[in-house]
Amino acid sequence: IAGITQAPTSQILAAGRRMTLRCTQDMRHNAMYWYRQDLGLGLRLIHYSNTAGTTGKGEVPDGYSVSRANTDDFPLTLASAVPSQTSVYFCASSDGGNTDTQYFGPGTRLTVL
Amino acid sequence: GQNIDQPTEMTATEGAIVQINCTYQTSGFNGLFWYQQHAGEAPTFLSYNVLDGLEEKGRFSSFLSRSKGYSYLLLKELQMKDSASYLCAATDSNYQLIWGAGTKLIIKP
Numbered sequence: 001i002a003g004i005t006q007a008p009t010s011q012i013l014a015a016g017r018r019m020t021l022r023c024t025q026d027m028r029h030n031a032m033y034w035y036r037q038d039l040g041l042g043l044r045l046i047h048y049s050n051t052a053g054t055t056g057k058g059e060v061p062d063g064y065s066v067s068r069a070n071t072d073d074f075p076l077t078l079a080s081a082v083p084s085q086t087s088v089y090f091c092a093s094s095d096g097g098n099t100d101t102q103y104f105g106p107g108t109r110l111t112v113l
Numbered sequence: 114g115q116n117i118d119q120p121t122e123m124t125a126t127e128g129a130i131v132q133i134n135c136t137y138q139t140s141g142f143n144g145l146f147w148y149q150q151h152a153g154e155a156p157t158f159l160s161y162n163v164l165d166g167l168e169e170k171g172r173f174s175s176f177l178s179r180s181k182g183y184s185y186l187l188l189k190e191l192q193m194k195d196s197a198s199y200l201c202a203a204t205d206s207n208y209q210l211i212w213g214a215g216t217k218l219i220i221k222p
Contacts, residue, residue, distance in 0.1 A: 043156070101146070
């Protein structure tokens, strides 16, 4: 059982380029989340999905979009990357709502130059 | 506003006990999580407190006081592998998690 996988592990990207971070879970969890983690700051929620077919905005959604076509996959897209989007991105999932334990993927380290 | 406060860094000795405090202020609080995060890795779940009191799980215990907006994580018989960041997170009225910046725990032999 893999749990949650993320790809790529790391990426260096030129500003203005489009980038999609992939996230797949095999636990059949209903809810999925995208966070960014920056030094000195807590995890900040970008977007979430409570169930397949629905998405919602988190604390810092600007510049990012998501889709949830099925239960397993929750890709995060940066339409036109900017240097302030340099961060470590974590995908997470939980069985129910936010009061359920969230399980995290290994993260994607993204550098935008 | 909503806020989670925890110390930035703590140092402790192998075999000792350490208490990591967390104070929170959120609207519509439902519960408080503690996660462990080793450097360069993903956060992993440690505990979840909904009711006041202490919950013990092996060497780790977590305490919650809802009236004081306060929690702590207690780590006993510290081992070198406990060197990590410990993240406190509380739910808000939208059932989202508000995360603290984490406490980096350094264990010295």
